[in-house]
Amino acid sequence: MSSFPVTRLRRLRRTSGLRDLVRETRLDLDDFVMPLFVGPEALANDDLPGLARHSVESLGAEADELVRLGVKAVILFGIPEEKDDEGSGAWDEDGIVQRALRELSGRELVLITDVCLCEYTSHGHCGVLKGEEIDNDATLELLARTAVSHVEAGADVVAPSDMMDGRVGAIREELPDTPIIAYSAKYASAFYGPFREAAESAPAFGDRRGYQMDPANVREALRECEQDVAEGADVLMIKPALPYLDVIRAARERFDLPLAAYNVSGEYAMVKAAAAEGFLDERQAALESLTAIKRAGADFVISYWTKELADWL
Ligand code: PBG
Numbered sequence: 001m002s003s004f005p006v007t008r009l010r011r012l013r014r015t016s017g018l019r020d021l022v023r024e025t026r027l028d029l030d031d032f033v034m035p036l037f038v039g040p041e042a043l044a045n046d047d048l049p050g051l052a053r054h055s056v057e058s059l060g061a062e063a064d065e066l067v068r069l070g071v072k073a074v075i076l077f078g079i080p081e082e083k084d085d086e087g088s089g090a091w092d093e094d095g096i097v098q099r100a101l102r103e104l105s106g107r108e109l110v111l112i113t114d115v116c117l118c119e120y121t122s123h124g125h126c127g128v129l130k131g132e133e134i135d136n137d138a139t140l141e142l143l144a145r146t147a148v149s150h151v152e153a154g155a156d157v158v159a160p161s162d163m164m165d166g167r168v169g170a171i172r173e174e175l176p177d178t179p180i181i182a183y184s185a186k187y188a189s190a191f192y193g194p195f196r197e198a199a200e201s202a203p204a205f206g207d208r209r210g211y212q213m214d215p216a217n218v219r220e221a222l223r224e225c226e227q228d229v230a231e232g233a234d235v236l237m238i239k240p241a242l243p244y245l246d247v248i249r250a251a252r253e254r255f256d257l258p259l260a261a262y263n264v265s266g267e268y269a270m271v272k273a274a275a276a277e278g279f280l281d282e283r284q285a286a287l288e289s290l291t292a293i294k295r296a297g298a299d300f301v302i303s304y305w306t307k308e309l310a311d312w313l
Pocket of ligand 1 (some may be wrong): 114116118126161162191192193194195196201263264265266
């Protein structure tokens with residue numbers, strides 16, 4: 001290999017035309033999924049517009065706008081009117097997400113649903129309780145029931161995010177033809193704060209460390225991915241994204257399935273807050289972050305910037 005002064009790496013950085021030619025990673029709106037929150041009433045969020053809440057009625061207009069902007073996919077989260085111990089609102093035929101799905105049907109939009117109980121349980125945990133413990137196996141059937149109800153209401157893809165062992169298999173058994181995006185490596189992260197506020201899904205006691213992954217582990221993430229592949233997942237997902245780029249890279253190298261990453265609410269909020277303080281330029285920081293997530297190996301990204309990206313790209 002030649003070295004300086006024969007090699008001068010700056011030659012290809014001289015103009016934007018040259019930089020465009022040799023760019024290795026590009027952002028394309030096709031590779032982004034916009035999260036949408038739907039609840040009994042719309043609720044604006046001035047600081048974090050990506051976490052605004054829509055009503056079933058206002059959701060249609062929002063979806064139309066997204067389609068017009070070129071957004072291809074959304075992931076739906078529901079905030080029910082009432083919660084109970086089991087989270088029965090999650091699989092209610094007339095539940096909030098089921099109604100939203102029926103409202104959205106017929107549009108050129110891939111409809112993904114988050115399958116979890118935490119927004120629907122009065123205790124805010126992602127599974128049913130046995131004492132103070134989350135009962136893994138008893139939760140599986142409820143998650144599968146939820147996924148089936150989503151598909152019956154029009155979901156194209158289901159994405160289980162609860163982190164119970166065996167949930168992908170339980171859903172796959174009921175839904176042989178539905179794509180499953182598995183939140184395979186979902187870490188017990190401090191970066192979900194703004195989401196939990198928006199979705200009213202913070203646990204009433206304890207935390208999620210008994211089922212979500214320890215942030216210190218990467219080999220374990222690969223074992224989670226392996227299990228999900230064996231159980232019939234179509235897409236693996238790593239979440240959060242930015243603090244876990246090494247995990248994205250490791251999963252990319254090991255598995256041939258499409259790989260997704262969730263650029264979570266706290267990652268979005270950090271940049272929004274810093275930009276509001278004048279510490280950084282939001283657009284530059286967001287584009288750089290999303291490029292890094294793709295460079296690490298994600299094929300597509302769930303991001304609260306998806307709507308703004310449509311303008312930026
Ligand atoms: C539901 C769920 C959560 C997120 C996505 N699905 C919250 C959690 O696990 O506490 C977080 C997404 C975000 O922070 O943007 N279990």
